[in-house]
Amino acid sequence: MQTTLRVNHRTVAAALLLGSCLPALAAEAPRAEMPPPASIKPGNYFEFTTSEASMGGCRRWNVKELTSDGMLVIQCKDLLIYQSVANSLNITKMVKTDGEVQYEFKPFMPTMIYPLEVGSKWSGEYAGFTEDTGDKWKSKAQCEAVAFEKVKVVAGEFDAFRIECVDNWRAMMVFSGEKKSTRWYAPKLGTVVKVVHDDPKWNYQLTAYKLD
Template sequence: MAVDATQQPTLANYKEGEKWVWKYKGVTTKGEVRADGKDTKEITSKNGELFMVTASETIPLAEIVKPVKSNTSRYNWPLQAGKKWTFEEHWTSEDGTKGSTIQDAEIVSFKPEKVEAGTFMAYTIEYKGKISNSRGYSAATEDIHVYAPELKTFIKLTQKQDDYFYTEELIKYSK
C-alpha cells in the first residue's frame, strides 16, 4: 500500500485504552549504562475528554494533537519520503541549563519495519547536526526515528552523541 503523505494525527485518531510500551537503553562507548528501562504511554478518558498518561504527567490529548505550524519541528507534517527540513529546538532542562538542538532532517524511506511489537509501515527519518548547552557542552548528533503512522508515534529511535549511544524500541502496542 503506497502512501503519498501522512498528515499529523488528530484527536479522532486516538481511542481510550490505547497503550504503547518502549524499552530503552543508553550506553557510553566505555560501557557505562546511563539509561535502562521502560517507558509507557496510555490514552485514558475523564468526563469524556481524552488524556495521554506518561510516567510523570497526564496531558490533555487536545494539547498533543494541536496542529504544528513550525517548519523546524521534529516532525514536519505532512510526512513524505524524500522530504528534507531543518529541525530546531531550544530547551531548558530541569536543572535550568539552556540548550539547543539543530539538525538537518530527511525522510529516507517508507517501508515495513519490524520491532518487538510487530511489523508496521514506517518512515525512517535521519537527523544529523549538533546539540549544545549553556554549560559549554557541544556534541555532534545523529538520530534516526522510525515513525509508524498507524500507531501515531515512533516505533524505534537511535541517538548518537559523541561517546553516547541511546536506543528505544516499541515492545508492545494495544488498542
C-alpha cells in the same frame, strides 16, 4: 524563540525510483497525514522498551487527554509527556504529575512533520533542558524522510518512514557538537516505533500497543 519548519516534497514516484535498489523498502510510499485528534482516544496505549531519557524509565504510555490548548497528553505512572497538535505532535516536555520538569524543549523538538512523504525535509531551532544531568543547550535540528521501508520491532513488523536527523547543538557559548538520530514512523499506528540515537540512553522501540 521562533521555530520555522521548511518542507521540500518530492513526488512519490521519484521516491520509489530512487529507493528501488534497497531491498527493505515497503511496497508503496504513501503520503502520511497527521492522525486526527478525534482518533486519539483515552485508554489506548503504546508500550516501549525502557528508555531512561526518552521515556523516563517508564514503559506503558496511555493516552490521557487532548487539552483545550492543543496538547496531546500521554501518561505512564507519575510521568506526563506533552505533544503539540499544532506542531505535528512534536514533544514539548515531560513532567511529573507534581509539575517537576524532567526534560523540556522550547518551543518543541522538531523531529516530525505532517504531511510526510519520502523526500520531506524540515528544520527547526529549539532550546533544551534535561533534569537528570542539568544540561541546557540550544540546537538546530535538520531532518529528512529518506525511505519508506519495513522495520521489525518487538511489537511486530511495520511499514515505516525512516527519518534521519542531525542535531547541531551549542551550550554555554563555548561548547558545541553534532548528534545524529534515526527514527521509524509507522503511519498505520500514527507513532514512531523505533529510535536509534548517537546517545543510546534515548533509544527505544515499540513492544506492544492498543488502538480502538
